[in-house]
Amino acid sequence: MKSKAPIRVAVTGAAGNIGYALLFRIASGQMFGPDQPVALNLIEIEPGMAALKGVAMELDDCAFPLLTEIVQTSDLAVGFKDVDWALLVGSVPRKQGMERADLLGINGKVFVGQGKAINDNAKPSVRVVVVGNPCNTNCLIAMKSAPDIPNNQFFAMTRLDENRAKTQLAQKAGVSVKEVSELCVWGNHSPTMFPDFYNAKIGRLKATDVITDAAWLKDTFVPVVGQRGKAIIEARGASSAASAANAVVDTVRDLCTPTRGDFHSVCVISNGEYGTPAGLITSMPIKVDAIGKWRVVEGIKLTDYAKEKIAASNQELLDEREMAFGQLGLSI
Numbered sequence: 001m002k003s004k005a006p007i008r009v010a011v012t013g014a015a016g017n018i019g020y021a022l023l024f025r026i027a028s029g030q031m032f033g034p035d036q037p038v039a040l041n042l043i044e045i046e047p048g049m050a051a052l053k054g055v056a057m058e059l060d061d062c063a064f065p066l067l068t069e070i071v072q073t074s075d076l077a078v079g080f081k082d083v084d085w086a087l088l089v090g091s092v093p094r095k096q097g098m099e100r101a102d103l104l105g106i107n108g109k110v111f112v113g114q115g116k117a118i119n120d121n122a123k124p125s126v127r128v129v130v131v132g133n134p135c136n137t138n139c140l141i142a143m144k145s146a147p148d149i150p151n152n153q154f155f156a157m158t159r160l161d162e163n164r165a166k167t168q169l170a171q172k173a174g175v176s177v178k179e180v181s182e183l184c185v186w187g188n189h190s191p192t193m194f195p196d197f198y199n200a201k202i203g204r205l206k207a208t209d210v211i212t213d214a215a216w217l218k219d220t221f222v223p224v225v226g227q228r229g230k231a232i233i234e235a236r237g238a239s240s241a242a243s244a245a246n247a248v249v250d251t252v253r254d255l256c257t258p259t260r261g262d263f264h265s266v267c268v269i270s271n272g273e274y275g276t277p278a279g280l281i282t283s284m285p286i287k288v289d290a291i292g293k294w295r296v297v298e299g300i301k302l303t304d305y306a307k308e309k310i311a312a313s314n315q316e317l318l319d320e321r322e323m324a325f326g327q328l329g330l331s332i
């Protein structure tokens with residue numbers, strides 16, 4: 001049987017912590033499936049190139065049958081040449097005492113250059129997933145800097161937040177995490193995100209019928225999910241890496257696969273769905289149809305409390321956009 005053409009994937013920050021947890025999973029077939037060859041374009045800044053060489057040597061030493069080529073570069077035009085996917089991980093992570101928004105000024109300009117390089121070099125069908133924080137606004141900056149690539153090909157990551165939220169509910173209810181479904185994390189990947197426990201299910205029941213402690217849901221669950229990244233930084237002394245890489249694999253795999261059953265949280269371009277401000281990259285529930293086209297799930301009933309929380313998170317995104325676009329001289 002003729003083997004498939006490789007999917008070419010660019011990963012920025014490839015020698016970083018998330019990169020190290022991610023690349024081996026892509027090359028082993030966990031992202032695109034066990035019969036899909038992949039080529040990896042590994043992008044680093046100059047000071048990261050020596051470490052990147054070591055990572056590439058380790059990829060070689062795994063003898064992955066699906067890995068057809070490794071490109072190592074700090075040149076964005078080379079790195080994004082003809083890629084099908086651009087996973088934008090590389091950027092400075094926050095340290096103890098910082099909020100993700102503190103990274104706006106540091107990381108924002110990086111995404112202008114990367115957006116332009118994607119626009120000029122990637123396949124027109126390229127799909128871009130932004131992980132580097134603040135990921136929603138960085139994604140918006142990259143999208144604005146890539147005017148030839150359709151807006152609906154840009155995504156930022158809240159799957160880690162969804163996975164975290166599902167585990168918190170499962171542990172509270174004393175059930176397996178696979179019992180928890182339909183849990184959308186809305187808004188910004190920041191402490192203002194809203195994990196919508198009202199619409200979540202545990203088995204066939206509403207989560208709120210299984211976990212009847214409303215105070216725990218509002219006052220413990222919501223902040224624990226929103227502050228989980230900070231808690232990991234405090235515990236590990238470094239930001240989440242393996243769980244973040246796992247969420248990248250989940251995000252891309254589920255964007256490539258027609259959805260059967262549960263929807264998932266992805267930050268996408270808003271067209272005003274559920275009252276979200278059009279033009280922002282904000283997290284919503286996504287399903288993928290049989291021909292691979294994603295859409296926002298319709299018909300979810302939001303409580304007044306949920307609407308208030310989601311509006312606050314989206315207001316934070318509007319503020320981030322104003323600040324970042326002002327600094328970078330971008331127009332809305």
Ligand SMILES: NC(=O)c1ccc[n+]([C@@H]2O[C@H](COP(=O)([O-])OP(=O)(O)OC[C@H]3O[C@@H](n4cnc5c(N)ncnc54)[C@H](O)[C@@H]3O)[C@@H](O)[C@H]2O)c1
Nearest residue numbers: 013015016017018044045048090091092093131132133244
């Ligand atoms: N969205 C999420 O859920 C989520 C989760 C975890 C981490 N993050 C974010 O992911 C980013 C990376 O985290 P990490 O732990 O891998 O950090 P890290 O510091 O370990 O690695 C970052 C790597 O990126 C490289 N880099 C920096 N600027 C670059 C550029 N302009 N082009 C290419 N490479 C560049 C660095 O040399 C480094 O190797 C951080 O911004 C972090 O906050 C997001």
Ligand SMILES: O=C(O)C[C@H](O)C(=O)O
Nearest residue numbers: 094100133229230239240
């Ligand atoms: O919180 C961070 O700064 C890292 C990441 O966004 C996370 O959620 O773990």
